[in-house]
Amino acid sequence: MSSKITPITDAAEPSLLAPDGGRKGAAVAERIRVMIIQDELPPGAPVRERALAERLEVSRTPLREAIKILSAEGLVEVQPHRGAVVADPSNEELRGLVELLGVLEAFAAELACRNRTDAELQELRALQDEMMAAYARDDRLGYFRCNQAIHLAIVKASRNRALIHHHGVVNARLYRARYICNLRTRRWASALQEHEDMLQALEARDEAKISGILRNHVLQAWDKMVVMLEEAAANLPRRRAS
Amino acid sequence: MSSKITPITDAAEPSLLAPDGGRKGAAVAERIRVMIIQDELPPGAPVRERALAERLEVSRTPLREAIKILSAEGLVEVQPHRGAVVADPSNEELRGLVELLGVLEAFAAELACRNRTDAELQELRALQDEMMAAYARDDRLGYFRCNQAIHLAIVKASRNRALIHHHGVVNARLYRARYICNLRTRRWASALQEHEDMLQALEARDEAKISGILRNHVLQAWDKMVVMLEEAAANLPRRRAS
DNA sequence: CGGGATAGCGTGGTATGCAATGTTCGGAGA
DNA sequence: TCTCCGAACATTGCATACCACGCTATCCCG
Known part of the structure; x- marks a missing residue:
């Protein structure tokens, strides 16, 4: 069989969402x-x-x-x-999206505790190491990518296709906000410890623990985002009009 | 402002999903x-x-x-x-969808506890009464409609647009399965007590309780669905081929 | 008699042209 | 000078024509 389609997108992030067909x-x-x-x-x-x-x-x-x-x-x-x-989501909508993302990831993590393989755990461990390395060398972009990759890997480990898909959609809507939030925030290492806890819970298959961690984790991300948004709103009053 | 679009669909169920535009x-x-x-x-x-x-x-x-x-x-x-x-979801996919729906509804119910108005609570109570009436007169379709309406109302009361939307999508994918399941299942009143409990929790704004009820509620629906699917699979071996 | 290749047909995929609508700019009247 | 109305333009929405790909059935060759 020959090559299916010419991959138009050679973007840095390889396909956040898996499209249905090769159209x-x-x-x-x-x-x-x-x-x-x-x-x-x-x-x-x-x-x-x-x-x-x-x-x-x-x-x-x-x-x-x-x-x-x-x-x-x-x-x-x-x-x-x-x-x-x-789309230019209001703060209220962003908050709703973040909360939803937290719930989805928490549930995904619960399922991942049940369904994960050792290989997946190892991969997560490797990503975690990479993320810490990125943190050590002050590489915010790398840190962000690893962070995303970890969350994505956990969701994928849930083995629930619908969950994976919907998480992907919500995540895409939040991606930009999280990205600029990550680049501009000051104390940007707060997630490291939580990720470590997550991995341990995943290793121990402690569903209750990991669920709590993730819901809290994402909510903290929201707190950071709020102050970011306020700053941004203060800097540029309105940007809608062309 | 005049009428926006001519509602082509005059179906019994008025617009399960709110489409974006009037196209x-x-x-x-x-x-x-x-x-x-x-x-x-x-x-x-x-x-x-x-x-x-x-x-x-x-x-x-x-x-x-x-x-x-x-x-x-x-x-x-x-x-x-x-x-x-x-789409002809496999049992595995159906299970994933049901679980996801349960999580979404549980979260929606939590939010609804916080955000509900008294008017919404009254409306829910009315729906509940109607549902019990439908049960009394052995009206399965009416029962099903009320059931759906109750769940939808709870989700709407969450005030989280993204959550409402995604719930709508997942619900649409499960709608048919739940429908035929509802029509064919024998002991089809098991949800009545749970709904009653839900309403009380909603009244008392007891988030933890309602969350647990809903996750359990939907999972029980899944159990019923499983036996249904087995029966159906036994009756008609395969229906894919044309 | 069986298997493979080819040709024909039906399907979805893409492009382009036309129609309808929303917007904006300009002119005329108060 | 300000406001309201109208016409022209730009942009989307829809329809149709054409193209490419996949499936299938038939025919030829082994």
């Missing part, structure tokens, strides 16, 4: 997703069909498909006859 | 969703673009949009160059 629309959606996450398309920015289609060198049809997908994921909002804009 | 594609998606739920399009059935487009009196374009939406929701699965088929 062009899904590939375009992935590219736009990356553009949104990397702030190339900031929140509130309009998503022009023709312009983007030309820029990505595809026709309007797959681009519209991509917009449908992203709209279903909540990353963009479409207004009839007025086009799509990158 | 034709979303309307078509809603119609197909109803067709899937009502078993007009049974699991495994292929979704023919041209045929369905002609049947629904729309062009292929909005129909394809609808398929994208449904695919993102997991209600249909598309294989590249081979078309879309109505």
Whole structure:
């Protein structure tokens, strides 16, 4: 069998969400997703069909498909006859998303305690080491990537496909916020100990413990995010209008 | 402001999922969703673009949009160059979905404890009474509808938009299974007492209690579903092939 | 008689053109 | 000068035509 599709996306983050098929629309959606996450398309920015289609060198049809997908994921909002804009969640919505993410990850971790293999545990341990190394060398991007990878690995270890999918969607909506939060926050090592505890709970298959840790973990992330958002709001009053 | 869109779907269940815009594609998606739920399009059935487009009196374009939406929701699965088929979740996937639904509803109920208004509580009480009435007169469909309405109302009372949305998606994927399960199960009143307990916990704003009730509640639903599925599997060996 | 290759058909995938709507800018009237 | 109305433009929404891929059935060769 030959190569299935040309992987249009050569982005740094390899496919946050697994698209259903090998269609062009899904590939375009992935590219736009990356553009949104990397702030190339900031929140509130309009998503022009023709312009983007030309820029990505595809026709309007797959681009519209991509917009449908992203709209279903909540990353963009479409207004009839007025086009799509990158979603700009309010603080309240962000809070809801973070809480939801916490619940999903806590549940995933419970399942992971039951279902994990030793290989997965080792991989997590390796990621944890890598993250600590990134912390030691003050590599915030690497730290962030490892952090994400760890959470993703835990969710994947849950073996619950629906859970994995929905977590991916919620995570994508929060990705940008967490990213800039991670880059700008001062005391950015608070998660290290919690991750260590998580790993130990995972090793001991202590479901109750890991669930509590993760819900708390994500809520703390929210606390950090709040102050970040306040700062950001203070700096730039409004950015919606073009 | 005038009427926004012509509600194509006049189905019994009014819009399980709130689509984003007033586009034709979303309307078509809603119609197909109803067709899937009502078993007009049974699991495994292929979704023919041209045929369905002609049947629904729309062009292929909005129909394809609808398929994208449904695919993102997991209600249909598309294989590249081979078309879309109505999702036919395996028992394992169903189990995962049920567990996820339980977690989501449990969390929603916690939030509802915090955020509910007295009006919402009264509405829930009314629904509960209606459900008991339906049970008394052996009206399974009415019972099922009330049951769904109660769960939906609780989720809505959580005031968490993302949670509401994701719950809607998961619920839609399980709707058909729960429906036929409800119609065919023998001892179909087991949920009444639990619902009563739920309402009381909601009244007392007892978060821990309601969370436990709901997770257990949905898992029991799963147990019932399992035996149902076994019966069904025994009756009709395979239904995938056309 | 059996297996493999090829051709035909049906399907989804993509592109483009046309129609409808929303917006904005300019002119005219008060 | 300010406001309201209208027309033109830009952008999305829809439909249709064309293309590529996969499936299948038949025919030929071993």
